[in-house]
Amino acid sequence: MRELKFSCAIELCGPQETIRQGLLAEKYGFDSIWVPDHFLATQPTTVCPEAWSVLAAIGFKTNRAMLSTGVTDPLRRHPATITQAVATLDNLLGGRMMLGIGVGEYVNLVPFGIEGACIQRLKEAVECIKLLWTATPENPTNYNGEFYQFKDAFLTVEPRQKPHPPIYIGALGPRTRELVGELADGWYPWISAPELYQEDLKDVERGVKRAGRSLDEIDAAVSFYTAVSDDYDEARSAIEWISKRALVLERRTLKRLGHGVHIPKNLSIQRSLSSKEVASAVRDLARTVPMKAVEAISGFGTVEDCINKIEEFLKVGARHLIVHNVGPNIDETLRRYGEEIMPYFKEEQKLRVQS
Numbered sequence: 001m002r003e004l005k006f007s008c009a010i011e012l013c014g015p016q017e018t019i020r021q022g023l024l025a026e027k028y029g030f031d032s033i034w035v036p037d038h039f040l041a042t043q044p045t046t047v048c049p050e051a052w053s054v055l056a057a058i059g060f061k062t063n064r065a066m067l068s069t070g071v072t073d074p075l076r077r078h079p080a081t082i083t084q085a086v087a088t089l090d091n092l093l094g095g096r097m098m099l100g101i102g103v104g105e106y107v108n109l110v111p112f113g114i115e116g117a118c119i120q121r122l123k124e125a126v127e128c129i130k131l132l133w134t135a136t137p138e139n140p141t142n143y144n145g146e147f148y149q150f151k152d153a154f155l156t157v158e159p160r161q162k163p164h165p166p167i168y169i170g171a172l173g174p175r176t177r178e179l180v181g182e183l184a185d186g187w188y189p190w191i192s193a194p195e196l197y198q199e200d201l202k203d204v205e206r207g208v209k210r211a212g213r214s215l216d217e218i219d220a221a222v223s224f225y226t227a228v229s230d231d232y233d234e235a236r237s238a239i240e241w242i243s244k245r246a247l248v249l250e251r252r253t254l255k256r257l258g259h260g261v262h263i264p265k266n267l268s269i270q271r272s273l274s275s276k277e278v279a280s281a282v283r284d285l286a287r288t289v290p291m292k293a294v295e296a297i298s299g300f301g302t303v304e305d306c307i308n309k310i311e312e313f314l315k316v317g318a319r320h321l322i323v324h325n326v327g328p329n330i331d332e333t334l335r336r337y338g339e340e341i342m343p344y345f346k347e348e349q350k351l352r353v354q355s
Contacts, residue, residue, distance in 0.1 A: 002216070002319040006342050007032040008334070009070050009223060009324045011242075012041055015049035015057075022058035024331060026065045028338025033058060034070030034100060034188075034322065039108045040274035042249065042282060052085055059093040066096050071170035071188060073104035074125030075114050079148060080155065082125075083132040087159040095160035100188050101126065102170030106271045117270075119175050121147045126167060126183045133164035166219070172250060172269065174203045181207020186219035188322070190269065191246050193296040194312040196256055197222055201317060221320035222313050227300040228333040228341075235300040238328035243294040244286035254289065257296050261288050299323070303340045310345065 008025035010018050010033065022033045035058070037051035055067050067089070072082060082099065090097035104117035124145040135141040135154035143150040159165050168186035171177040180187040181204040192200065201220055208215050225243050229235040247254040249272060251263035263285060265271060272278055299309035310321060325333045 002219070004314075004345055005031040005219075005221075005320040006337065006345075007034060007066075007221070007320065007322045009034040009322050010036070011324060011326065012036050012038060012046050012048055014047045015054050018049055018054045019057050019061070021325070021330060021334070022054070022065075022067075023061055024334045026058075026062040028334050029342055030065055030334075030338070032066035032068060032098065033062075034068050037069045037072040039076070039112065042107060042245075042272050042274055043279045044274045044276060052089070055097075056089060056092075059089060059096065063094075064096075066098050067093070068098035068100045068168065071100035071102040071168070073102055073108065073117070074121055075104045075109055075117060076112075079125045079128040080132060080153070083129045084155055084157060086129075086165055087133065087155065087157045090159040090161055090165050091157060093160075095165075097159070097161075098166045098168060098186075099129070100168045100170055101129075102188075103176065103270070105269060107274050110273060116147070119179060122169070122176070123179055123183065124148050126169070126179075129167070130164060130183075133159055168219070168221070173252070177203035178207035178210070180204050180220075181209070181213065181215075181218060182211040183207075184218065186221060186320075188221055189223050191243075191250055191253055191297045192222045192224060192313075193253070193257060194316050195296070196253065197313065197316045197318060219320055220318070221322050222318040223322035223324060224309070224313075225298045225300070225326055226306060226323045226333065226337075227298075227326050227328055228303060228306055228336045229328055230302055232301045232305070234328050235302075235305075238326055239298050239300045240291070240294055241286065242326050243298050244289040245282055247289050247293050247297065248282050248285045253297070254293055257293050259290055259293050261285065303336055306337075306341055307344060310341070314345075 008030040010021050025033045035051045038048040051069050086097050086099050103122045124147050131141040140152040140154040166185040168188040169180045169184040170188045171180050227235040227238040249269040299306040
């Protein structure tokens, strides 16, 4: 049985606050810390620090938790640059780096004249990164793809982990989930619901079979928004807006949950841009999203409420819980996960192994 893991995905915020939350996540025992890699967000006033800088800062002040982008893309950064960055940090931090990578989003690309986001480019990038992590001056690598070409290529900084740090693909749709099964070590989803998780996992399994691999090789995570408070209404208030906004931007999940809110195609996590107009449109549509949809993708309320939601995910096969902490008191939510929620499940897992 794969060991149960809890990880903390930090929401976009200033660099000092990102680092502060990362240190708290380490203190309270989270297995990994994920930092978003954005130029911009849909809300143009959102602060978006450079991800690799804050990962390094968190890494030098911690000694246990794994660290990852959540997620980067192969357009703003060439695969060789990504390979070198992860290898350098993995070397400096004692083998604690992971790589979260995805197709790319318009909000980070279009305003800067960057084009070409597609699954084939992502596939090639992951293949190139793997090759470069193991290439040496004596055994350089070659690659002839549609988007990337290498000739006698190698880097001279090696990652501490062998054969390479784990690669997680940020996958929201069927084709990218299949790519997880073909090439990645793990799956990093954005929002999910227990009733959809098993169905989504079948896409990963198709990729696994195509590549002649085993599903046991894939660390298939599930991610959800969370807010802990003894006051249920306070937790609900903290989580309602961000969850509704997420469902607007990931309208496929909203539709699959059975809620027929019409969302224009340009308002999606892949295609939305950063502007007051877009932010206003998302806010207006979010008001129409029913609370039942929020409850499906979120774990909020008391400690017991959050435990019950996590148990729903465990029943459908999840073994890695990535929580997006939105408060209402961020420090308190992290503390209660570390002191109450995670120990509860670690003890449950120990008892199941012993029996």
